[in-house]
Amino acid sequence: MRVKPKKHLGQHFLKDESICLRIEQSITNHFNCFNILEIGPGTGALTKHILNSKRDGNFYVMEVDQESIAYLNSNYPDLSSDQIIQGDFLQYDASTLFDNKPYCVVGNFPYNISSQILFRCLEYKELIPEIVGMFQKEVAERISQGPGKKAYGILSVFMQAFYDIEYLFTVDEDVFDPPPKVKSGVIRCKRNKRVKLECDELFFKKVVKTAFNQRRKTLRNSLKSITNGMDLPQKFTGERPERLSVDDFVELTQFLSS
DSSP: OOOOOOOGGGGOOEEOHHHHHHHHHTTOOGOOOEEEEEEETTTHHHHHHHHHTTOOOOOEEEEEHHHHHHHHHHHHHTOGGGGGEEEEETTTTTGGHHHHHHHOEEEEGGGGGGHHHHHHHHTEEEEEEEEEEEEEHHHHHHHHHEEETOOHHHHHHHHHTTTEEEEEEEEOOEEEOOOOOOEEEEEEEEOOOOOOOOOOOHHHHHHHHHHEEEEEEEEHHHHHHHHHHHHOOOOHHHHGGGGGOOHHHHHHHHHOOO
16 A cells, blocks of 8 residues: 655655654653654654654654555554544644643654644643654754844744754755655754743734844834834844844833833
């Protein structure tokens, strides 16, 4: 049985065993979390290595493609039918997966929804201490790069507010079926010690998005719709958003809130 990759699902099946093993070995069980959820297992290339690792904790895979689910059921006897969840992580109540206990999210994520998967993880950040995943290289760099870097943006700030992020390695196009048109990158996100932002989180998101939506402008100009003519503190006036750290954006949000 061969599973045909489906373009509308963003499927690019990983076929290089050494890459799959490197991804599995990149899981650190951060904060002593041993439960694992793999999103989009496809034909199980990564699944096999997670099963072979005999890690402590429970392991589930979540897949929307019925053909892939049938393949997993047929080819992975060590994976019980209870461990295979047909569902969309973006719509699923992720708190129910491990009885409201923490779990690590891993996967060769479908590229067309990879950013949305991270935003969903942020909603459940208290349950997800670690994320190890494959993204388009450009997206992986955007998530992992810090202030002052060209790729630094909205997703960088949101993720780095609650996770320490490492860019682990780059993956070439030819290890996938079908090959994507771009290189890929694997990153690891480990939950930091920040419990909550020291500002209104919804307003923080609005400030960050508004600033980066006109990233070439200085904050004095890009935030006019929020400041309504109010002067910003001197340290922010002439700066552009890509030079601000998470803490800077928190401070800026506190000022604008006051």
